[in-house]
Amino acid sequence: xxxxxxxxxxxxxxxxxxxxxxxxxxxxxxxxxxxxxxxxxxxxxxxxxxxxxxxxxxxxxxxxxxxxxxxxxxxxxxxxxxxxxxxxxxxxxxxxxxxxxxxxxxxxxxxxxxxxxxxxxxxxxxxxxx
Amino acid sequence: xxxxxxxxxxxxxxxxxxxxxxxxxxxxxxxxxxxxxxxxxxxxxxxxxxxxxxxxxxxxxxxxxxxxxxxxxxxxxxxxxxxxxxxxxxxxxxxxxxxxxxxxxxxxxxxxxxxxxxxxxxxxxxxxxxxxxxxxx
Numbered sequence: 001x002x003x004x005x006x007x008x009x010x011x012x013x014x015x016x017x018x019x020x021x022x023x024x025x026x027x028x029x030x031x032x033x034x035x036x037x038x039x040x041x042x043x044x045x046x047x048x049x050x051x052x053x054x055x056x057x058x059x060x061x062x063x064x065x066x067x068x069x070x071x072x073x074x075x076x077x078x079x080x081x082x083x084x085x086x087x088x089x090x091x092x093x094x095x096x097x098x099x100x101x102x103x104x105x106x107x108x109x110x111x112x113x114x115x116x117x118x119x120x121x122x123x124x125x126x127x128x129x130x
Numbered sequence: 131x132x133x134x135x136x137x138x139x140x141x142x143x144x145x146x147x148x149x150x151x152x153x154x155x156x157x158x159x160x161x162x163x164x165x166x167x168x169x170x171x172x173x174x175x176x177x178x179x180x181x182x183x184x185x186x187x188x189x190x191x192x193x194x195x196x197x198x199x200x201x202x203x204x205x206x207x208x209x210x211x212x213x214x215x216x217x218x219x220x221x222x223x224x225x226x227x228x229x230x231x232x233x234x235x236x237x238x239x240x241x242x243x244x245x246x247x248x249x250x251x252x253x254x255x256x257x258x259x260x261x262x263x264x265x266x267x
Contacts, residue, residue, distance in 0.1 A: 008157070008238060022188045034159050034204050036185040061188075062159070062206070064238060094240050097154060098216050100224035101236035 006096045007070050008062060012038070013081050013089035015057035020087055024080035025063055028073040033063040055088070064096070151212050153242045153254055158207040158223065159185070160235035165205035168235065171226065172207065175215050176256040181208040210254045211239065 009030075011021050018035045025033060042054030065073050074091050081087035156177075160168050162184065169180055187202035211219060216239055223237045245251050252260030 004238075006238065008240065018188070033188045034185045034206060035188060035201075036183050036206060062157070062185075064236060097239045097241055098220045099236070099238045100220040101227040101234070 004096050004099045005067050006064055006099055007067055007093045008096050009065050009070065009073055009091060009093045011061045011063070011077050011081065011089055011091040013059055013061070013087040014055045015059050017081055017087035017089065018059040018061050021061045021077060021081050021089065024076040025073055028076040029069045030063050030065050030073055033061045036060045036062070064099070151214055151255060153245060153251070154211055154213060154216060154239040155242060156209045156211045156216075156219065156237060156239045158209065158235060158237040159204055160207065161232050162203040162205045164230065164233050164235070165207060167230070167233070168223070168226070169207050171222070172209050172219065175211065175219050177209045177211055178253055178256050179210045182206070183208065212255050
């Protein structure tokens, strides 16, 4: 598959700083992201040696961004939620091979959505109490 | 060990066993209530390992029962797929994202650079001949 013009940016920050991540990313041209809660695993020996406490609660923000603005996004994240800020964040990007779901629904798609049987997916979700 | 002894799909080069069929991690982000539907769809492409992680979208929307902005509940589906299935899987996902009600989402694949263990590779790529399954017997 041809390489796409996208890369995925991951930003791991202390819990509560994901909004700051998105604010910085939006200013760099990112339209949206997804936030996952996570737990950091700090080195206990290093913590006692340096007499610091690493906040274990983390948030991981995933953003699919255009390669053209990737460096700008990473730079913005470094400035606003980098390791020297209270967010203590790290950000990195990874290459993406294939992408689906980029681009909004057009009129034809909406018509298809109305006509298409939902493959029992609605009923299935309801059965599972979601 | 010669190439033929390993598998037709695994070749040996410069002392390493290199697969012709690379594994990739498919990241699919969908509305939480449609997660099972999309996980089942991906699994139908001979995907043996999936991991679902609860997440939230960063776009706030107005809550239906309360007048406040709430984060959209999402699910991140991490699946290990083979390179040969990638194109068809992304095509069907793209179509379903557009046609299934509340099924909007994005999906992208990230190449894996290495996997250790023939058994693990066989499991992730769904090749029974690599894990001493029916095809060997």
